[in-house]
Amino acid sequence: MSNYAAPIRDMQFVMRELAGLDEVAALPGNEEISPDLADAILDEADKFASGVLAPLNWTGDQEGATWHDGQVKTASGWKSAYDQFAEAGWTALAGDPEFGGQGLPKLIATAVMEMWKSANMAFSLCPMLTTGAIEALMLCGNAGQKAMYLPKMVSGEWTGTMNLTEPQAGSDLAAVRTRAEPQGDGTYRIFGQKIFITYGEHDLTDNIIHLVLARLPDAPEGVKGISLFVVPKFLVNADGSPGARNDVHCVSIEHKLGIHASPTCVLAFGDKGGAIGTLVGEPNRGLEYMFIMMNEARFAVGMEGLALSERAYQHALRYAKERIQGTEAGVRGGPKVSIIHHADVRRMLMSMKSRTEAMRALAYVVAGASDKAHGHPDATVRAHSQAFVDLMIPVVKGWCTESSVDVASVGVQVHGGMGFIEETGAAQHLRDARITPIYEGTTAIQANDLIGRKIARENGATIAAVVAEMRRVEAGLAAAEGEAFAAIRRSFGAGITAVEEAVAYILATYAKDIKAASVGSVPFLKLLGIVAGGWQMARAALIAQKKLAAGEGDARFLQAKIVTTRFYADHVLAEAPGLSYAVANGAAGALELAEEQF
Secondary structure (H helix, E strand, C coil): CCCCCCCCCHHHHHHHHCCCCCHHHHHCCCCCCCCCCCHHHHHHHHHHHHHHHHHHHHHHHHCCCCCCCCCCCCCCCCHHHHHHHHHCCCCHCCHHHHHCCCCCCHHHHHHHHHHHHCCCCCHHHHHHHHHHHHHHHHHHHHHHHHHHHHHHHHHHEEEEEECCCCCCCEEEEEHCCCEEECCCCCEEEEEEEEEEECCCCCCCCCCEEEEEEECCCCCCCHHHHEEEEEEEEEEEEECCCCEEEECCEEEEECCCCCCCCCCCCEEEEECCCEEEEEEEEECCCCCHHHHHHHHHHHHHHHHHHHHHHHHHHHHHHHHHHHCCCEEECCCCCCCCEEHHHCCHHHHHHHHHHHHHHHHHHHHHHHHHHHHHHHCCCCHHHCCCCCCHHHHHHHHHHHHHHHHHHHHHHHHHHHHHHHHHHHHCHHHHHHHHCCCCCCCCHHHHHHHHHHHHHHHCCCHHHHHHHHHHHHHHHHHHHHCCCCCCHHHHHHHHHHHHHHHHHHHHHHHHCCCCCCCHHHHHHHHHHHHHHHHHHHHHHHHHHHHHHHHHHHHCCHHHHCCCCHHHHHHHHHHHHHHHHHHHHHHCCCCCHHHHCHHHHH
């Protein structure tokens, strides 16, 4: 099985040089943040990820979670790992200090999150959902709910879930039927069934706090009639300890393609008289509140795409260096060599490496912008940063996850026939990655949000500002010396033009023919992801060149950054014009057949 070591050197480079760690550290409340502190956190997180979580990844996949008579048992070692995770304070890393959190910036928390997800994605899903639930209660809960739940959720003593969809609803949350009946004392009894609830039942903690979408008796139809309720597995006593068992039970867990060690539960509310819950915020605003969790979760799922790509790349790279097969092309009578010497294997590895580094760069830059959106003293900077984050979250989620499936598949290919054998471990990364483009809204849902709410609704204002920043980097490439930078500029410039042309089509088409625009939404999301990733890679290459010229830093690492960016430009950015063509010309072929012609 593959080991895992966090790519700390690249994480540090991206955090400092691209995502603006110094700017984040200068924000109010971050006075104690420094590069040395960030490095120390990354080092400790790497030790935990590689030493505790990674060894459980394969065994957890093989054993899986098990269900018996309403109880879920996690895989061997899971409970011990979770206890160590919470005791070490990792659950509280970015939590509000008012409730026991460490209050660290999202940028640092994002790098640590990548490690958990690379080391053991199935394990990482539990704290991920808890973080989203904490965020929703922080922003929308009342003082009593915060005092009752947040300290123990932040500490990791209790975990959290979000309960959205139902058997008949899928992604159409307007079809939610779970109902909430007021009891006259400020509580409600919840009746209904929820599906696909990650860590909805487990043996890691002594309470689970469910956030549940349901309808009040007088609620209007559709999404405007959904409210949000907090429903604990165990009711909470006056002293804060778990009390009586609430009427919410796990009736089964799903048998999945991947992430076997993560229990995906069907939860029944109210089979024995009604699950007791309290209203979060105002009635009929539940979907609005749940989207707080959704945005947090969508970014985190994008990080899963990045993390699984990194893990698959490390696995494939190790195999390519160890596997001896064939002689090197052009060397007659030469010795047998490791397969990393073969041209196409190098192409595959460079594809994995460059795309993973581009994902990391974009995701961390978005995390840094999120810190500025929440904490910068200048309201204009906050607004611009938030607009950028809003634009890029569907890209981080959709592009990184779609890319991870491709990268993990290439990892299997590097292994050849052995990649198809479970015991090598390469297939697990592909199986685990396959859920990520579906989690928290499919790629099409992200893409429709991107072209509709984030581009058409504001007439392309934010994307225009981003394109202007890209053009400034393109100008920097023009001033750089060497064929590598000329090649990067050619592909990057063509990519920017492809984005501009696709945006122009969306703005001209969306209002008058939404179906035609929607056919191109996923190609556009991929296009913007590829070019935005190229934007950050181009920035990285220019910074690397500057450091090399000044004799600063690790020369081999910096040289590799420039070469990797060149490969990305030649092989990945080269896809941009074709995707732009599909955006503007792909509707007719997709929409013309009658249903019976399929």
